[in-house]
Each structure stands twice: as structure tokens, then as C-alpha cells.
Amino acid sequence: MNLPTTEQSVIDSHYMARALELARKGLYTTHPNPRVGCIIVHDGHIIGEGWHERTGEPHAEMHALRTTGDKACGSTVYVTLEPCSYHGHTPPCVHALVTAGVARVVAGTLDPNPKVAGRGLQRLAKAGIDIHSGVLEKEARALNPGFFKRMKYGLPFVRVKLAMSLDGRTAMANGKSQWITGPATRSAVQRLRAEASVVLTGADTVLVDGARLVVCATELGLDEATTALAMSRLPIRVLIDGRLRVPLNAPFFKAGPALVVTCVPSENQFLRGDHEYLVVPCLNGYVDLHSALVALAARDVNEVLVEAGASLAGAFAQQDLVDEYVIFIAGKFLGSTARPLLDWPLEKLADAPRLKITRVRAIGDDWRITAMPVRIVSI
């Protein structure tokens, strides 16, 4: 049953959209793996569905094949990411697809992992399976911005969360800022934390605000099953503390094991209590943030959520290390003596960095703006 190309493409997009929906179920748990969904279709019926839940467990294709029983023969498999061709924690998916006798495999996008990178689909083609790639590709990549960036550049995707008043201020001159945004924003921030590989902050935020950067089940605003998923894989809490100013009795450390990135000369890595310390080079007396990100990527960190004050967030911005800003805006004016959004002195209008505002949404009484630096490397 060969359809005209355009009609086949409509049908492919339709099923891939469903596979993407399934992939999203892994939003909180797949780290360091990508989120992947799969559906298996035979004669116009969905006969199998699966999504990858967590590293070490079966891939989306294997979950989907399990639900089809022996009916997969002659079917079409829609998978948001190219099936793997190598033996990692689990056997290669291409092998299972060939064995199941599927007729066609449609991938959202190729796997950027150099161990796969097209070889998965090639192997399927060699086995006589009809292959196709690039269906809803933008969406498939957008689901895993960190995985794609890390595979291509050896760096994690950096999302900077900021909260400001309508006049672009984060706190009064005296530092007072608690709850300028409302409960819906607090939930949204909790979900941003839960989906990140790492939540990262600086010594000032930890010392002055007593920040702990934990994920609270009751504040996620998710249904019970999704909350359980999110709480089963918590992000690594990372503290940038160049001069080791934060004492071990700080609330941040009491909230659980953490990773500290510092540049105090010492051995490369050491432990203090439950906490791991990682030493990276200095830059002008501060932790070199690029080196810190390289070190995190080497530990398979895909997505970093930066929740820091104007200095550290400003340093990420100034060093062009930010991929996305998520700015929550509260309906308030804090006034002209209040603290700036980012410590980033700029002299000339020509130096003002351009951003593309990609999304604006109401979050309770607040608003969330998502913006990307215009120079952004394509990932």
C-alpha cells in the first residue's frame, strides 16, 4: 500500500506527534539519556506504545515491542530518536526491530551520539527495512536540547531562570525579595528544577538567601504518578563556590549531597562529608564557568538550570554561556534603586545583546517569558 508522498508525510507526522507525547513522559527521569517515545502501527491501528523511563532500563522501542506481542511483523515503527545500534546498558534496539520483522522504521531525528549517528538506520536498511528520518525533527530535538548540545559540543544546555518585577528588578536595594512572584510561578520553577540534570547556584545565594534548591513533591503541581516519577530522579545540586565560603552547616548542604565546583588550589577532586568537590581553573579570581560546564558535560549532564543572583547569572550571560532565559515577571514595580536583573555593565548600545523572545505565557498572576540569545549555536 504505497501512498502518495504527501499523504504518507501527513500520516507520519500524525503518528510521530503521538510518539513525542509519549517521549514527554520521560521529561523528569531519563537523565542522562534522551527522552524517547515510540509507537508501532499496523494496518492503521496503534498496536504498541512505549517510552524510555530511565537509564539502565529498556529503551522506548523495547517497551513498545513488548506490548505488541508477535503482531509487530510487517508493522511501521515510529520512534522520536534513531534506534541505537550498540550494546550499552541494554542490547541494541535495531537488533530487536529486525528480529520482530518490522517493515518500516520512521525516526524523528538521527541520534547525535557518535556511537550511533546514522548507523542505527543503516543497519535497519541493510536488513531490508524501509527507513525514513526527519519527521517533526524540530520538535524531536527540542525535547532534548541538552542531549543534543552535549553530543555535538561537549557542553550542557544552560537555562537561566530569573524572576523580576515589571520594571526589571529582582530585589530591593536591601536585598528583600521573598515571594515577589506567586504560587503558580513557584510550581513552575519546581518543575524546571525537576526536569534539569543539574540545578546550579552560587555561594551568595546560598549564604544570603539560604537557598537549598530542592524539589518538593507538594509544590510541583503535577498529578500523583508524574510527581512520583519526578521525585524518583532528582537533579544534582551544584554550588559554584570559588573560594569555599559556604560552611558545611549551611542549609544547602544539610538538604542532601551536593557537588561543589571551586577553584581553590587543591587536588582535582575531594570529598567533604557527603559532598563532592571538583576543582576547575580560575578566571579573574572566579570559577571559570566554561570549564565548569565542560566538567559537568563530562559527567553526562545534559541540562543545567541556573538559579542564581545577578552576579553569577550575569557572569553566565556575559560569557555567552546561556542558551535560554526563562524570566518570570511579577505585576509589581520595585523602583529604580532596586537590584538589577543581571550584573552586566554595558557601555554602548551596539554591545547590547539581542534576544529572541520565543514564548510568553501567563503563570497565575505572573507571566513567563522565554528568550534565546540571537547568536545561539544551533544544537
Added chain:
Amino acid sequence: MNLPTTEQSVIDSHYMARALELARKGLYTTHPNPRVGCIIVHDGHIIGEGWHERTGEPHAEMHALRTTGDKACGSTVYVTLEPCSYHGHTPPCVHALVTAGVARVVAGTLDPNPKVAGRGLQRLAKAGIDIHSGVLEKEARALNPGFFKRMKYGLPFVRVKLAMSLDGRTAMANGKSQWITGPATRSAVQRLRAEASVVLTGADTVLVDGARLVVCATELGLDEATTALAMSRLPIRVLIDGRLRVPLNAPFFKAGPALVVTCVPSENQFLRGDHEYLVVPCLNGYVDLHSALVALAARDVNEVLVEAGASLAGAFAQQDLVDEYVIFIAGKFLGSTARPLLDWPLEKLADAPRLKITRVRAIGDDWRITAMPVRIVSI
């Protein structure tokens, strides 16, 4: 044909929505009158439509009656504002409606003008016409925020237009700010000017930026007919110049006749060239803005658009004289040394004014946020 109340209400809203659409055609021209639309319905057919175009010309009801010929007898009239009962520039509309023999009159809202204030509908009722008021009332009032506020409080509606970067700044420390927003925003600002009774600015903006606050036909981004309407009734350009610092050869004055509000001791009013000077009391060495607004309302000004720098806009904000902020946000960071949105030093978080963000829209690559101070007087 008596319908159940709920069904009658659905039908009334349906026709009133059309009358509001007509009323909006007067957005740029009716000053100092309110924008009003009218439709006349008979046996489920719209037999007449009209809207008020400008002061001195017929009201919406008269225009609508003209298009019905003698078929208005027994019809229902939907009018966004209560018909007038007094003889102004034109004869009272209630008289014409009675004469035409209409059976029912539905008003969006009562006319707040103390000369009417319910008397229009009362007169119709006395003539045996079925009357009803309060259909899409919120929308009917929102169309004329200035007219309602002036009638109730003797003050115009004050809309402050601001343009800022994503980090809440309006210009670099050196003052450079030209074109931080894009062409779609420039058009939107032109339309805000065109619909205002008055565009108001301060001496600094005129002296430093050479602001003229004119409306340019080619920049309105409107169709030909609407552009012609807008250009036929231009807003009064008002300059707040407490110490008379702006010389008569400034571009602002060369662009046409203007009204200057000052507090330099002198006679109450005087002329210089084509320009009228109005003297109001001082407040801490500056023009008392409340007095200035009272003086403008006394001249039948409904809506004031403030396009000023951080000082004057900040003064309006601090003195609680602002009804609506329209903030255009450009996808840029100007950095932490750049100029603030409003000069408004606040010390305590408890003093931070709350705003309700009522609307957020994409304007080309920029975004427009509309926000109202939460304390707003109901108008």
C-alpha cells in the same frame, strides 16, 4: 414574541457585540465625545447601523435611524451608550427614537454624563418603550475609559507608554536608546497617539531627544480610510515645562501648535506664537501634575497618553496618577548600568506598588504588556 430571559440575553449580547464593533470605528475621532455604536434590528434582521464619528455631527442612533428609512417602527435598538436626553450640538436622540416608533432600546451602559445619567432611558420608558441596560457593559465602558473617568472624577484617563529592554531598561547610561524596539512597535505607538485626546511629554524629552510627538499617516499601519479618519482629528500635544526651558525654535514647537503647562508665575494663561501656555500650581518646584490633569479634564480631555522619560513618567507613577501602563519590551539586554524604567526610588518591599498585568501581545519581534495599578479607582 417573548423569549425566555436567558435566550433574550444571548441575542442581546450578540447584537451589542456588533454595535461595539461599530463604536470602535470612532476610536480616533470622537474626542471629546465618547465612542458609540448603534444597530437597529427588526424581525431578526439588522435594518440599520450607525456610529458616532465626531463632535458636532450626528450621534450613532441618528446615523442608524437614517439608514432604516421608515422601517424602524416596532424595532429593537442596540446602542452601546444610553441615548442622550438633552439638546447639545444635536437634538436629543431619545426624541428621534420615540418619533421613529421603536419598540425596545437596549443600552450597553448608562451615560455617566450628569446631563443624562439614566434620564435618557427614563424618557424612553415613559414613552412606552421597553428599555434594558447593562449588556456587555464592561466592554462598553472599556471603549471610553477617559470619558467615564472624566465624568465621574473630573480627571482624564492616564495611559503611560514605556519601552524597555528585557532587563527593564530604557536607554544606555549615555542616553542612547533610539530604536530599541522595532517598526511594529513604532506603529502601535502611533496608533496610541492617534486615539488619545492628548499626548503629553516633558521638557527633557523635548530638549534632549528632540521629541515632536506627531502622528505620521504612513506609520500608523492602518488602512487608507482609517488613516484618513485618524489624521482628521489629531491629539493635542501637551508639554510639561515647569520652568519654561524649551525655546520656541525647538522641533516640538515647529511641528505645530501646542499646549504648554507651566508653573512659572505669570498670568493664568498666555500665548506665545501659536502655542498656548497654561499656568498651574507648583509642587516641590515642579508642575503639580494633579492640577495639570484637572485643567486638561476641564478642557474636555478624556485620555492622556504620557510619553516621557523616567523622571516625568516616574512622577506620574509616584503620585498615583496612572490608570494604565503600556510597556513595549524589546528582545535585548541593555545591562545593569543602563537607565531605569521609572525614576522611582523605593526603600521597602512593602511599598512596592502592585499591578495587574491585563494583556500581553506580540508586536512584531517585540511584546506589549498592559498593566493596571491594583488600587485603580473604578471608572
